[in-house]
Amino acid sequence: xxSFLDASGVAPPPCRPRRSSLRTWRWGDRLLLASLWAAGLxxxxxxxxxxxxxxxxxxxxxxPAMLVTAPQASTSQxxxxxxxxxxxxxxxxxxxxxxxVLPLAAGSAFWMVEYGRPRWLGRVVxxxxxxxxxxxxxxxxxxGLAIFQTxxxxxxxxxxEGGGVVGRSxxxxxxxxxxxALPAIYTATRDGLLAxxxxxxxxxxxxxxxxxxxxxxxxxxxxxxNIATGVTLGISRIIGDTAVVxxxxxxxLHIETQGGTPVLNLLRGTGSTLTSYVYENSPAGEGxxxxxxxxxxxxxxxxxxxxxxxxxxxxxxxxxxxxxxxxVAVV
Amino acid sequence: xxxxxxxxxxxxxxxxxxTREKQMIANGVDQxxxxxxxxxxxxxRLVPPVRRIVIDRAPVAARPPTERxxxxxxxAAVGPERLTLREVSISYxxxxxxxSVSLAIHQGEVLALIGPSGCGKTSLLRTLNRLTELxxxxxxGGSVLLDxxxxxxxxxxxxxxxxxxxxxxxxxxxxxxxxxxxxALREQSRKRxxxxxxxxxxLDALRRAGLHDEVCDDLDKPALRLSGGQxxxxxxxxxxxxxxxxxxxDEPCSAxxxxxxxxxxxxxxxxxxxxxxxxxxxNLAQAQRVxxxxxxxxxxxxxxxxxxxxVFKQPRAQRTRDYVxxxxx
Amino acid sequence: MNRSLSARVFDRIRKxxxxxxxxxxxxxVSLLVVAIVLATIVCxxxxxxxxxxHEGLSWLGRGGxxxxxxxxxxxxxxxxxxxxxxxxxxxxxxxxxxxxxxxVVIGLPVALLASIFIVEFAPTRVRxxxxxxxxxLASVPSVIYGLIGILVLVPFVGNHLITTSEKVRMENxxxxxxxxxxxxxILLAVMITPIMVALITEALAAVPRSWREGAIALGLHPLRxxxxxxxxxxxxxxxxxxxxxxARALGEAVMIYMVAGSVAFSPKPSDGxxxxxxxxxxxxAAIVENFEGLNAPALRxxxxxxxxLMMFSAFALSVSxxxxxxxxxxxxxxx
Numbered sequence: 001x002x003s004f005l006d007a008s009g010v011a012p013p014p015c016r017p018r019r020s021s022l023r024t025w026r027w028g029d030r031l032l033l034a035s036l037w038a039a040g041l042x043x044x045x046x047x048x049x050x051x052x053x054x055x056x057x058x059x060x061x062x063x064p065a066m067l068v069t070a071p072q073a074s075t076s077q078x079x080x081x082x083x084x085x086x087x088x089x090x091x092x093x094x095x096x097x098x099x100x101v102l103p104l105a106a107g108s109a110f111w112m113v114e115y116g117r118p119r120w121l122g123r124v125v126x127x128x129x130x131x132x133x134x135x136x137x138x139x140x141x142x143x144g145l146a147i148f149q150t151x152x153x154x155x156x157x158x159x160x161e162g163g164g165v166v167g168r169s170x171x172x173x174x175x176x177x178x179x180x181a182l183p184a185i186y187t188a189t190r191d192g193l194l195a196x197x198x199x200x201x202x203x204x205x206x207x208x209x210x211x212x213x214x215x216x217x218x219x220x221x222x223x224x225x226n227i228a229t230g231v232t233l234g235i236s237r238i239i240g241d242t243a244v245v246x247x248x249x250x251x252x253l254h255i256e257t258q259g260g261t262p263v264l265n266l267l268r269g270t271g272s273t274l275t276s277y278v279y280e281n282s283p284a285g286e287g288x289x290x291x292x293x294x295x296x297x298x299x300x301x302x303x304x305x306x307x308x309x310x311x312x313x314x315x316x317x318x319x320x321x322x323x324x325x326x327x328v329a330v331v
Numbered sequence: 332x333x334x335x336x337x338x339x340x341x342x343x344x345x346x347x348x349x350t351r352e353k354q355m356i357a358n359g360v361d362q363x364x365x366x367x368x369x370x371x372x373x374x375x376r377l378v379p380p381v382r383r384i385v386i387d388r389a390p391v392a393a394r395p396p397t398e399r400x401x402x403x404x405x406x407a408a409v410g411p412e413r414l415t416l417r418e419v420s421i422s423y424x425x426x427x428x429x430x431s432v433s434l435a436i437h438q439g440e441v442l443a444l445i446g447p448s449g450c451g452k453t454s455l456l457r458t459l460n461r462l463t464e465l466x467x468x469x470x471x472g473g474s475v476l477l478d479x480x481x482x483x484x485x486x487x488x489x490x491x492x493x494x495x496x497x498x499x500x501x502x503x504x505x506x507x508x509x510x511x512x513x514x515a516l517r518e519q520s521r522k523r524x525x526x527x528x529x530x531x532x533x534l535d536a537l538r539r540a541g542l543h544d545e546v547c548d549d550l551d552k553p554a555l556r557l558s559g560g561q562x563x564x565x566x567x568x569x570x571x572x573x574x575x576x577x578x579x580x581d582e583p584c585s586a587x588x589x590x591x592x593x594x595x596x597x598x599x600x601x602x603x604x605x606x607x608x609x610x611x612x613x614n615l616a617q618a619q620r621v622x623x624x625x626x627x628x629x630x631x632x633x634x635x636x637x638x639x640x641x642v643f644k645q646p647r648a649q650r651t652r653d654y655v656x657x658x659x660x
Numbered sequence: 661m662n663r664s665l666s667a668r669v670f671d672r673i674r675k676x677x678x679x680x681x682x683x684x685x686x687x688x689v690s691l692l693v694v695a696i697v698l699a700t701i702v703c704x705x706x707x708x709x710x711x712x713x714h715e716g717l718s719w720l721g722r723g724g725x726x727x728x729x730x731x732x733x734x735x736x737x738x739x740x741x742x743x744x745x746x747x748x749x750x751x752x753x754x755x756x757x758x759x760x761x762x763x764v765v766i767g768l769p770v771a772l773l774a775s776i777f778i779v780e781f782a783p784t785r786v787r788x789x790x791x792x793x794x795x796x797l798a799s800v801p802s803v804i805y806g807l808i809g810i811l812v813l814v815p816f817v818g819n820h821l822i823t824t825s826e827k828v829r830m831e832n833x834x835x836x837x838x839x840x841x842x843x844x845x846i847l848l849a850v851m852i853t854p855i856m857v858a859l860i861t862e863a864l865a866a867v868p869r870s871w872r873e874g875a876i877a878l879g880l881h882p883l884r885x886x887x888x889x890x891x892x893x894x895x896x897x898x899x900x901x902x903x904x905x906x907a908r909a910l911g912e913a914v915m916i917y918m919v920a921g922s923v924a925f926s927p928k929p930s931d932g933x934x935x936x937x938x939x940x941x942x943x944x945a946a947i948v949e950n951f952e953g954l955n956a957p958a959l960r961x962x963x964x965x966x967x968x969l970m971m972f973s974a975f976a977l978s979v980s981x982x983x984x985x986x987x988x989x990x991x992x993x994x995x
Contacts, residue, residue: 026521029883032773033781036883039770040777043857044790046850047797053812054804107689115683125690128697134974136911138944139704142967145954146703179696212682240801242914243944247951275803282807284918290811297804308799312792462877492879502870505893515878518888569878 051301058298061291067299071253071277083296085255086277089170090239090303092266093249093273096174097238098231101181106227109189110215133183141247144176148248157258157268169258171267173248180241181234188230192223228314236307239300242275251276251285274300410438413577413607414459414494418473421454421463428454431473432633434626436577441599441608443622443639445615447660451631452611456579459609460494461487477577492519495570496579500586501562503554503569508546511554511565512536515573532572540568541598560591567598571606578602580610584617596621615655619643627651704971707964710957714745719965723748726924726941730950733958744958751924752966755940758841758927759916760909763848768902770849771856772891778857779864780886791861798854805847806918813847814838814919822937830931834938839921842936847919848912852905859904863897864890896985903981907974913944920945943970 025033066082108125116122132140148157149167157169196219204214245251255271272280274296279285281293414436421429429451436442444452454463461482463469475482482490492515503511509526512533517524533550537543542564546552554565563583570578580599584592599608599621612618618625618639625642627635627650635642635651646652653659663671677685711719729747736744778790818838827836867890875885891898921939924946929935941949943966954960 025881025883029881032887033883036773036777036781039773040782040786040790043770043774043797043853044793047793050800050804050808051796053808104689104693107686108693111683111686111690115686117683121687121690124694128694130978131697131975134907134978135700136907136913136944136970136974138911138913138947139967139970140700142947142951142964143700143703145951146707146964147699149954182693210676210679210682212677212679215682236799240799240803242801242803243948246914246948275801278803278807279914279918282918283810284806293807293811297807300801301804304799304801305796308792308796460877462873465873465876488879488881490879491877496877498870498874498877500870502868502874504871504874504889514875514888515880518878518880518884566874573879 051305054294054298054301057294058301060294062295062298066292066295083274083277083292083299085253086272086274086296087299089249089255089271090273090275092170092271093174093177093245094235094238096171096267097177097181098235100175101178101185101234102227102231104178105182105185105230106189109186109193110219113190113193114211114215114219129183129186132179133187135179136243137180137241138243138247140176140179141244144172144244144248148172148175155268168248168250168270169268170249170271173244174267176244176248177238177241180237180244181231184233184237185227185230188226188233189223192226193219195226196222225314225317229311232307232311232314236304236311239273239303239307240275242279245273245276246279249273249276251280274303409440410607412436413438413478414609415476415479416455416459416473417476419455419458419475420472421451421458422470422472423454423466424468428631429458429628430631432626432628433473434633434636436607436609438576438605438607439603440623441603441610441621442624442626443618444609444611444626444628445613445618446628446634446654448613450628452613452628453581455628456496456581456609456611459577459579460491460496462491462496492573493575494577494579495573495575496581497563497566497570497583499582501559501566503557503562503565505553505555507551508537508554508557508565509533509550512568512572514569519573536568536572539571539602540564541594542568558591560587560594563587563591563595564598567595567602571602575606577607577609580608582611582613584612585614592617613660615657615660627654629654701971704964704968708961708968710961711745711747711965714742715747719747719749719962720753720969721748722750726751726946730946730959730962733962734950734953734956736956736958738955738957740956740958745961747962747965749943749946749962749966751926752941752943752946753969754926755920755924756910756942756944758940759844759848759920759942760906762841762845763852763909764902764906766845766849767853767856767905768898771853771860771901771905772898774853775857775860775864776886776891778861780882780890794854794857797850798858800851802851802912802915803918805851806915809843809847809915809919810839813843817843817937822934826934830934830938834923834925836934836937837921837939838937839919840937840939841920841927844916844920844940847915848909851912851915852909855908856901856905859897859901860894863894867893895988899981899984899988903977907977910973910977911944911970913942913948916942917945917948922949 063082067087068084069082070084071086072081108129112122112125145167147153148169149165151165153167153172154165156171157165157167200218200222201214204218205211209217249272250270251272252270253272255266255269257265257269259265259268278293278296278300281289281296283290412435414434416432416434416436418431418433419429420427420431432455434442444455446452457463458471459475459482463471464487477485477490477494485493504514506514509529513529516529516532534543534547537546542561545561546557554562557565563586567578567583584595587595596617599610602608603623610618610621622639625635625637625639626633627642627646627648629650635646635648637647642651643655646655726747726749733740733744733747774794778787778794782790815838817840818836822836822838830836871889871893872885875889876882880888920941922941922945923939924941925939927935927938927940931938947963947966950959950963954963
């Protein structure tokens with residue numbers, strides 16, 4: 001009875017289980033299986049190819065000195081300096097954008113989830129955020145020009161001779177960048193708040209805390225990682241955006257300040273970011289410096305990939321995030 | 332009870348069930364006293380009377396147990412042996428779930444696998460249609476023969492069209508009722524069969540599953556809108572639509588209310604004429620109601636196997652005796 | 661308690677706020693967001709109004725060379741007459757629809773197949789590698805796509821895929837440099853596919869396992885089980901991802917401007933296979949090209965008209981996506 005038992009006490013089956021072999025599948029199904037593998041591996045191959053190619057070009061053309069030298073006007077590539085100013089520009093723009101949008105987005109999300117009265121207003125707010133999420137960045141940029149080129153907002157940018165408001169400055173671009181990052185932060189905060197279990201709020205209310213105190217002491221700490229994820233997503237969108245920069249910041253070689261006051265002059269000034277630098281140096285812009293463009297693009301890609309890793313890290317360390325869609329700002 | 336329109340039934344299912352239950356309790360009180368007065372030993376007192384629940388007729392009085400046994404013995408033209416298990420053992424990695432079980436399953440009879448939770452009943456059931464292969468760490472020893480041929484030698488898709496399964500939680504697909512029942516029929520034929528060709532098969536399956544009268548008005552209704560009991564009957568209809576030879580049921584009534592449970596037990600009673608039915612249940616009373624043969628499993632071992640009468644009235648093993656009496660479970 | 665005014669204000673802010681004040685403040689913040697969005701819509705429409713006023717809706721139609729019309733607007737000065745607003749922007753609209761359409765038509769099946777692969781058929785190690793790789797693709801800035809396009813793909817197409825004879829043949833009509841529909845559509849497809857993959861994988865992973873197990877128990881092999889049950893169940897999610905991807909594709913400006921050529925030409929399928937290499941310009945690219953000249957009122961209202969059209973199309977997309985999902989939701993699990 002038990003003569004053929006092996007170590008685990010299981011007698012080996014008489015033959016291998018016969019799966020429905022591919023031969024019996026319909027032709028269409030076989031083709032489909034092949035295309036499944038092709039699609040999955042193909043996308044990975046394209047992604048790897050892009051990263052590898054940019055890596056190769058970047059290593060070929062990037063010199064560490066470029067990261068700390070300011071760009072100079074020059075006809076030859078060797079003399080045209082590095083891209084320190086664009087890097088500073090990127091950082092500055094991101095900072096302004098995040099500082100402007102964080103209270104807006106987080107505040108709206110808290111209001112939506114915790115209060116949300118009257119109902120119709122809540123629906124309107126949600127729809128508006130969806131509209132912003134669906135608006136292309138070029139439209140946001142052109143809207144920015146529309147409002148910053150008016151006399152009303154003249155102090156925020158340059159006024160040329162003849163009275164025309166140019167409408168370009170760091171603060172103008174930063175304000176528009178806040179719209180770019182708005183849906184990401186709002187959605188992340190709102191989802192984090194919705195995922196907080198009801199008993200946490202109930203416990204706080206039972207202890208006699210007001211809603212706002214609950215928000216400050218109980219909810220805010222628990223959605224910190226969600227807000228951080230949203231902010232990082234937003235930053236990654238800001239850094240990668242070119243349209244707003246081109247329209248609202250220009251592509252000046254150096255950061256140029258406007259006026260006398262120490263910090264305000266920088267905010268009112270113009271400059272460039274890594275994205276506009278890449279654009280300008282490619283054949284589409286002023287052209288003529290593809291090597292610098294590759295180098296700057298490589299630095300940009302490294303920034304963005306680093307942010308991606310950061311999002312992963314925060315998401316894992318925090319709590320409520322989903323798998324693949326964390327990397328996509330979805331409403 | 333007059334026949335009710337299908338939509339009224341589905342809409343007011345709960346209400347309807349409650350009124351029916353009240354009526355039957357009213358009936359049942361009489362039935363129970365009638366039955367009790369005929370009881371002669373302990374066993375009879377444990378068996379609840381079976382009611383035939385037919386929508387458009389008055390409820391038929393349950394036959395007393397002895398008569399039921401006689402009917403069963405006469406009806407049981409026990410057919411040929413369909414499934415044979417020889418020293419089947421199943422292990423998941425290092426843990427052994429089933430140790431050396433040998434059974435025979437005949438057409439025309441219902442085999443109930445009973446035993447406490449976690450004793451390998453479900454694993455044994457799932458190995459009969461090779462569903463255990465979905466778990467990577469599962470290994471099977473011994474042999475399972477379907478009509479004499481080793482089950483591993485069939486293609487798994489062909490095997491599963493001959494050995495159908497109904498799960499514990501009703502899992503109708505997110506489609507219409509018609510599409511659910513016709514699902515297997517459509518997939519098994521080479522060309523796409525037309526709706527006209529499928530309709531009689533679908534209606535027949537629904538009739539055999541006892542769902543026809545309730546849903547025949549609107550077969551395109553989403554299946555997920557049916558009640559729990561109806562969904563489970565739909566899953567049964569879907570499973571028997573392609574005329575399998577063996578029907579495996581994994582605790583089909585555990586998620587259902589008593590009324591639906593009764594309906595499905597009645598169904599099993601009728602289905603076993605064409606199929607071999609293997610039902611896993613940890614509800615002893617249900618096993619007594621539906622089973623012809625009973626296999627009692629405990630911690631992976633087959634402790635006892637015999638006819639229902641023998642296992643419940645004169646169990647050979649002490650453990651079986653204890654389990655049947657409710658000493659543990 | 662003689663505290664100064666500033667101290668009293670400071671106290672008021674620092675003490676725990678009563679709920680109604682907090683609610684009103686947060687509500688004001690939300691209203692600010694709403695106000696900004698409404699301001700966007702109003703501003704753009706207001707500035708686009710002159711074009712609609714003078715041209716009605718016929719500026720969307722065909723007639724003449726858009727590039728020349730926009731160039732003329734630039735030189736009409738500060739007080740243009742009604743004729744300065746003459747515009748027939750159909751080539752731009754056509755270009756936008758063509759690139760976005762082809763990108764989605766290529767991208768959606770690839771995304772669906774890749775998602776099914778990742779969720780059901782990839783071995784665990786492959787899946788762990790594939791998910792971050794594809795997500796990476798979604799976060800690459802569009803200007804990098806544009807750079808690769810203009811420095812690698814366009815020269816490749818121009819030098820190797822278009823023969824000299826074809827260039828000569830088309831010389832009188834348009835110059836074929838390699839920058840055109842093909843490169844733009846492919847890059848756009850690569851850009852939007854990860855968005856769809858993210859949404860569809862999420863939806864597939866949320867389909868209850870019992871459905872697929874039930875299908876397998878009925879005798880289907882895993883591929884058929886997935887297709888017949890899981891894919892059918894996620895149809896609303898597929899529609900949603902397609903809508904999102906189309907919106908993204910319609911709005912892409914800088915990348916298209918870099919690789920699609922700078923001629924507002926309408927690629928003609930009747931030209932044969934060469935039609936894939938013909939240059940074009942989209943609405944967004946036209947905005948990028950002309951934003952410098954916004955001082956000229958005629959040009960300004962045209963550019964804002966393009967922006968208004970893009971906003972409207974994004975809105976129309978989400979509405980139609982919602983409408984398409986409605987009948988699909990019939991079969992979903994309720995509550």
